[in-house]
Amino acid sequence: MKNLLLLVLLFTSIISIHAQSIVIKADSYLDVRTGKIISPAYIHTENGVIKSINPKVLPKGIQTVDLTGKILLPGLMDMHVHLDGDFKGSWDYVYKESASQGTVRAVVNAEKTLMAGFTTIRSIGQLHITPELIDVAVSEASDKGMIAAPRIIPSGHMISINGGHGDISLGLAEGLVTVGPNDGIINGKYDAIEAVRYQIKHGAKFIKMHATAGVLSMEDAIGAQQLSNEEMKTIVDEASRHHIKVAAHAHGT
Structure with a gap:
């Protein structure tokens, strides 16, 4: 028009x-x-x-x-974005870039998203392997009017099993990058509690978990279950105690 x-x-x-x-x-x-x-x-x-x-x-x-x-x-709303992501070419920036560099990338993407007509977005998982939560920082800057960006609902790091769809260290040499619950990578329910609490502590407004495999997983079956039922229940229970909602990556089988 x-x-x-x-x-x-x-x-x-x-x-x-x-x-x-x-x-x-x-x-x-x-x-x-x-x-x-x-x-x-x-x-x-x-x-x-x-x-x-x-x-x-x-x-x-x-x-x-x-x-x-x-x-x-x-204004339009987009409920699935990765603000710090660039889906053209190599993914090596997610572990080579610092949190500062990732934040600059996210700010640029946030402005592009705003100018495309989206005034509210849900940032559904950080890609950079950094302890800092990039989407939280950009969300706070947007709320303060410091940058041109939509209203951003941040989730921090995605919660995934070790070696799962949300494990950004997949494909790297063993020991090159160490990831754990603070980065969203868990083994068992106690790691799940720690991961949820870390994201919320540092400003996440909802939690993203990877219930199943996906196109980046090692399994041949994209819909294979990854998080156990116990881990998923633990994540939801812990988030609910903080009145925080949970979104799930979940392919059908």
């Missing part, structure tokens, strides 16, 4: 998500409930939250963003 301009929340993110009050003026907006284009479009926001659409009276002296000639639509 010509002159389609993404979203009310995109502009409040880029211009000033923390501004107290803004009116975004455009030719029209998409009403997602009815599927109709509504004209005109006056979107009143406060602190990044929509307060009213086409109010009868606009607040006096309010900051106005003039997008004449444009159409607004709500």
Whole structure:
């Protein structure tokens, strides 16, 4: 659609998500409930939250963003991203890069994601083998308005069995990289508890676990179970105690 301009929340993110009050003026907006284009479009926001659409009276002296000639639509959400990932070419950056380098990569990807129209994303597992949680740092920077990025729900390191689909050290020479519960790699329920607690301690807002194998696993069967029933129950129970939800990578068989 010509002159389609993404979203009310995109502009409040880029211009000033923390501004107290803004009116975004455009030719029209998409009403997602009815599927109709509504004209005109006056979107009143406060602190990044929509307060009213086409109010009868606009607040006096309010900051106005003039997008004449444009159409607004709500922000999109992506529930499965790896912010620090680059899926072109070699994967060796995940263990060669420092946390700082991985964070720069994630910030670049976050801005690209925002400019593609996504205002909320769920970062579903860090790829870099570093003790620091990269997606948490980028999420906090986004919340503070320090970078142009969507709202980010971070998970920290993915939880996987040793040698499983989420073990980023797969394929490396033995002893080259050491990984453990803090990195999300577990052997048994006690490691599972430690892994969950580490991610939450350092800012994860949900937990990602790898219940089954996948395209990066050593097994031929992508749907092979990897985490044991006991390990999965332990992960969910521990996260639930902290009122944290769990997402699972789980291929069918």
